[in-house]
Amino acid sequence: MMKFILVELLVLLASSSVFSIEVDTDLGRVRGANLTSRLGLTFHAFRGIRYAEPPLGELRFLNPQPVKPWSPKTFDATEDGPMCPQPWDNMTDVSEDCLRLNVYTKDLKGRRPVIVFLHPGGFYVFSGQSKYLAGPEHFMDRDCVLVALNYRLGSLGFLATGTKEAPGNAGMKDQVLALRWIQRHIHRFGGDPGSVTLLGYSAGSISVALHMLSPMSRGLFHRGIAMSGAPYNPLQYQNNDIRLAKRQAGLLKCPQEPVKEMVECMRQKPYLDYVNTFKEMFEFSGHPILNWKIVVEEDFGQERYLIESPFKTARRGDFYKVPIITGITEFEFLSPAIYHLRNESIVRNYNQNWEHFAPIPLILERNSTQSRVGSRVLRDKYMPESRGKLEYPKSVKGLGELYSDAIIGVSFNRFLRLMAPHTHIYTYLFRYKGRYSFLINPDNQQAMAFKGPVHHDELLYLxxxxxxxxxxxxxxxENFMIELLTRMWFEFAQKGDPHNKDDEYLKDLNWPRYNSQEKGYLEIGTNLTAKTGDFFLDRYHIWDELFPLSSFC
Incomplete structure (x- = not known):
């Protein structure tokens, strides 16, 4: 009887998520946990591993520093590390000591393709943690190594004064340092440092595109999957964002000049002060979505992430050319359109002074004649039925399409046009609507059945x-969509091509490469359908007339 109980206990421990596994690295030993994939396969999870020194004190706002060895101690990586500072229900899950990454692998031996997830969130929210947004269970049914990482967010990650005290882009440099960590250590976890694919969504997708342009990122990855985001909104890149920096300084009760004293004061403030002033950093009802900006850095002796405008780099073709998958959802930013049109204050502001308020969520230059005229034309083109006044539900379709194109679609289309002459691209339009969605009905807080998917919805299957x-x-x-997406993305990560005629789910896949002539793409719905021609081109053409791509290059 006792022997039977002991055997049962060992079986229970072996199947438990707390049953540990250890790996030796050049930094020291790492202890992880055994977990179970969506379909019941055991895999190893090493979570919350530091890849950089905590960006505290004098390191705040500056380039991250590589983590120091923790040997002879064993690093406990059995649970998620903290997320970077942001508003959250449970603030015990938040810390400025957040430069951590998670590694998931089925086997410590061999050399598997590595997929690195760069999380969404506008560069100010979310994380690479497993429990909220980046659970690994779907991908762990594929034969890959998955890495999900955190990077600094908001003012702590993107303060850009145009001076040596805060040159900007710290959060992007965090990503670079994580990629360097992967190059040095991922072989210990069964990963191939010569086969690294960046998978980014929204802000993470913008990051993937920027890593193709940054001199810091060259050679650190080999393929990219850029979902619902690109760095080509109709805004000129600057070498600072002093306006936003001064707004943050004022909220923290720091002097706004001289800049050196302003930044020194901001270094002394607790990170919770940044969290508590988060809402006041936005100009208008949580907008602009892309509030913290990537900048072109001046040379103060630091390693620079961007040295010129991404428009110029891409147009010249002088970037790190890797195969790319990129695409968008059918109804990207329908959600804020619904919420805004149900908000009496926002609707009143729009109806009384559209040309003042609209450029903020549309991410246009402030207080310029071109933006004022452009926003008026855009309203007439997208919402001709609402020339008199915007109202719910009449204006939902038009405002949803306008938000979608302003924040995602136009930039995505320009990314295609700029990259297509130089590298292999597969593009898609995601139209599958499952039972779950990021579009929530404001009346009952349930997933809202509408015409199709919105921003972030593909993540539910990956x-x-x-x-x-x-x-x-x-x-x-939803099982078939999980199988399709994870298999296509895995095949692409493995060889730069999503096809596999020997795979039961992909045997009939015919995904044409995008080029400037046929403009082939894959429509991902209940079926996978190859099509040609730029989708939503009639809408994007309006933007090309108002804000020509040539004026940014």
Missing amino acids: FHVGLKTPLLKQEDP
């Missing part, structure tokens, strides 16, 4: 998004 869904199983109706 990851276990604990914020939105239970762990979906094989018998769930």
Whole structure:
């Protein structure tokens, strides 16, 4: 009887998520946990590993420093590390000591393709943690190594004064340092440092595109998957964002000049002061979505992330050319359109002074004649039925399409046009609508059944998004989409091509490469359908007339 109990206990421990596994690295030993994939396979999870020194004190706002060895101690990586400072329900899960990454692998031996997830969130929210947005259970049914990482956010990650005290882009340099960590250490976890694919969504997708342009990122990855985001909104890149820096300084009760004293004061403030002033950093109802900006850095002796405008770099073709998958959802930013049109104050502001307020969510230059005229033309073109006044629900379709194009679509289309002459691209339009969505009905807080998917919805099939869904199983109706997306993305990560005629799910896939002539793409819905021609081109053409791409290059 006792022997039977002991055997049962060992079996229980072996199947438990707390049953540990250890790996030796050049930095020291790392202890992880055994977890179970969506379809029941065991894999190893090493979570919360430091890849940089905590960006505290004098390191705040500056380039990250590589983590120091922790040997002879064993680093406990059995649970998620903290997320970077941001408003959150449980602030015990937040810390400025957040430059951590998670590594998931099925086997410590061999050399598997590595997929590195760069999380969304506008460069000011979310994380690479497993419990909220980046659960690894879906990808761990594929034969890859998955890495999800944190990077500094908001003012702590992107303060840009145009001086040596805060030159900007610290959060992007965090990503670079994480990629360097992967190059040096991922082989210990069964990963191939010569086969690294960046997978980014929204702000993470903008990051993927920027890593192709940054001299710091060359050679650190080999393919890119850029989903619903690109760095080509109709705004000129600057070498600072002193306006936003001074807004943050004022909220922190720091002097706004001279800059050196302003930054020194901001270095002394607790990170919770940044969190508590988060809402006041936006100009208009949480907008602009892309509030903290990537800048072209001046040379103060630091390693620089961007040395010229991404428009110029891309147009010249002088960038790190890797195969790319990129695409968008059918109804990207429908959600804020619904919420805004149900808000009496926002609707009143729009109806009384559209040309003042609209450029803020549309991410246009402030207080310029071109933006005022442009916003008026855009309203007439997108919402002709609302020339008199915007109202719910009449204006939802038009405002949703306008927000979608302003924040995502136009930039995505320009990314295609700029990259296509120089590298291999597969592009898609995601139209599948499952039971779950990031579009929430304001009346009952349930996933809102509408015409199709919105921003972030593909993530529900690539990851276990604990914020939105239970762990979906094989018998769930979304199973086929999980299988399709994870298999296509894995094939691309493995060889730069999403096809595999020997795979039961992909045997009939015919995904044409995008080029400037046929403009082929894949429509991802209940079926996978190859099509040609730029989608939504009639809408994007309006923007080309108002804000010509040539004026930014």
